[in-house]
Amino acid sequence: MTFRRTEHHRSRRVLATLLFLVAPAAAAEPDGFSASELERIASHGPWPTEWLRDAGNRVSANPAAIHLGQRLFFEPRLSANGRVACATCHDPARGFQDGRTTARGLVDGTRNTPGLLNVRHQRWFGWDGGHDNLWSASLRPILDRGEMSGSAARTATLLRGSATLACQYRKAFGKAPAATDPELLVNVAKAIAAWQETLVSPPTPFDRFRDALERKDLAAAALYPAAAQRGLKIFLGRGQCSTCHAGPLFTNGEFGDIGVPFFIKPTGVDPGRQGGVKRLLASPYNLLGTHNDDATRRNATGTQYLRPEHRNFGEFKVPTLRNLTLTAPYMHNGTLATLRDVVRHYSELDEDRLHADGERILKPLNLSEAESADLVAFLESLSPDAAPPAPAKPPAVAACR
Numbered sequence: 001m002t003f004r005r006t007e008h009h010r011s012r013r014v015l016a017t018l019l020f021l022v023a024p025a026a027a028a029e030p031d032g033f034s035a036s037e038l039e040r041i042a043s044h045g046p047w048p049t050e051w052l053r054d055a056g057n058r059v060s061a062n063p064a065a066i067h068l069g070q071r072l073f074f075e076p077r078l079s080a081n082g083r084v085a086c087a088t089c090h091d092p093a094r095g096f097q098d099g100r101t102t103a104r105g106l107v108d109g110t111r112n113t114p115g116l117l118n119v120r121h122q123r124w125f126g127w128d129g130g131h132d133n134l135w136s137a138s139l140r141p142i143l144d145r146g147e148m149s150g151s152a153a154r155t156a157t158l159l160r161g162s163a164t165l166a167c168q169y170r171k172a173f174g175k176a177p178a179a180t181d182p183e184l185l186v187n188v189a190k191a192i193a194a195w196q197e198t199l200v201s202p203p204t205p206f207d208r209f210r211d212a213l214e215r216k217d218l219a220a221a222a223l224y225p226a227a228a229q230r231g232l233k234i235f236l237g238r239g240q241c242s243t244c245h246a247g248p249l250f251t252n253g254e255f256g257d258i259g260v261p262f263f264i265k266p267t268g269v270d271p272g273r274q275g276g277v278k279r280l281l282a283s284p285y286n287l288l289g290t291h292n293d294d295a296t297r298r299n300a301t302g303t304q305y306l307r308p309e310h311r312n313f314g315e316f317k318v319p320t321l322r323n324l325t326l327t328a329p330y331m332h333n334g335t336l337a338t339l340r341d342v343v344r345h346y347s348e349l350d351e352d353r354l355h356a357d358g359e360r361i362l363k364p365l366n367l368s369e370a371e372s373a374d375l376v377a378f379l380e381s382l383s384p385d386a387a388p389p390a391p392a393k394p395p396a397v398a399a400c401r
């Protein structure tokens, strides 16, 4: 009896010692963040973040339009050769990306296909921000000679030729798809936009950590791997990453130059944001034009005062960092294959490559191997830990007959 009690005590003591040794490693980090770090961590959530329907799109959040838009997203007959659909490049299994360095539609493109999860929260669309709204960014590929090379006439023929599509169009827009309707192509793009607005990625290990810290639930916070916590510290501190990759989407929605080369083989250059501003201002589908459904025009203020400026040359959109594990390769030209390569880019940054003014935030970080691995672990924790999210089901609408 006595013997057994002694044994029991001893094993309790061993266990206590073990816990003492193990516990700090597992649980120390959450309160190892300073008050200002905790504040910045909180600013990257909550997720999903608030969203208001798009006032510039009359069918935003309209169930019938979402239905039609989903069908059309997977519809190759919108393209000139009947073989290229939006989903050819924006593959749902890859976060709506294609895994290629640069896109390939009817011909080879020069830019990397961006993923479309959470696209409803973007402010400018395309790597150069050549669009100020989601429906015009959805119309561009239909007409683009290199991507789908479609037309308003082809789109009208397709919609009128299919009883189901014509019926879905009527339910969404309250009228039949007419042969010579100048609005038809815009409406089709608005329906496809309405569907894309439903593509929202689920919360990630980082989001659970952030929420646990906010609740002061240190036990739950300790479930977030120590490597990701150390990487997060670099992200907020030395790396200054959150200056540009800010907020719940990990982007400030603006443009920057981080020294990714902008030459296109063999002799071209990609002017980035400077070209994007020109394209946007010349587009009949921008928010200053007649297709904007927001009667107040409040959504057009950002576009109204935009002018192409020299400093925008070679700037590209600050991309979201959510779902990166689904969307390799990286950067506007897809030249970095892995997150390790991205971290190396920032770590060994060539300051002479920074061609625009004002990117004085960026300095080579000279990270050690272990620190680089930590930063990668953090970036990976911004993706859902389960399989790629299935696209949200469109809400039920009365069947089209």
Ligand code: HEC
Pocket: 073, 084, 085, 086, 087, 088, 089, 090, 103, 104, 105, 106, 109, 111, 112, 113, 114, 115, 116, 119, 122, 124, 125, 126, 127, 128, 130, 134, 137, 138, 139, 141, 142, 146, 147, 148, 192
């Ligand atoms: C040939 C491949 C290809 C096809 C087909 C294609 N896209 Fe894209 N998509 C791209 C590329 C490349 C970009 C980046 C373009 C740029 O930077 O100007 C892009 C950009 C976008 C964007 C802007 C995303 C962002 O975050 O800025 C949206 C939205 C989009 N595409 C939707 C569509 C829709 C809708 C269709 C079908 C109507 C479609 N795409 C067809 C390759 C493609």
Ligand code: HEC
Pocket: 235, 239, 240, 241, 242, 243, 244, 245, 255, 256, 257, 258, 260, 316, 317, 318, 319, 320, 321, 324, 327, 329, 330, 331, 332, 333, 342, 343, 346, 359, 361, 362, 375, 379
């Ligand atoms: C000055 C603003 C700025 C800062 C600071 C910054 N980034 Fe970026 N980041 C960008 C821009 C702009 C791009 C796109 C560049 C391009 O495609 O040419 C980018 C691209 C990326 C990408 C590729 C994403 C994709 O989908 O292609 C990752 C990952 C990334 N940054 C992570 C980081 C990390 C980690 C840090 C800190 C070490 C950091 N960034 C600091 C602006 C910034």
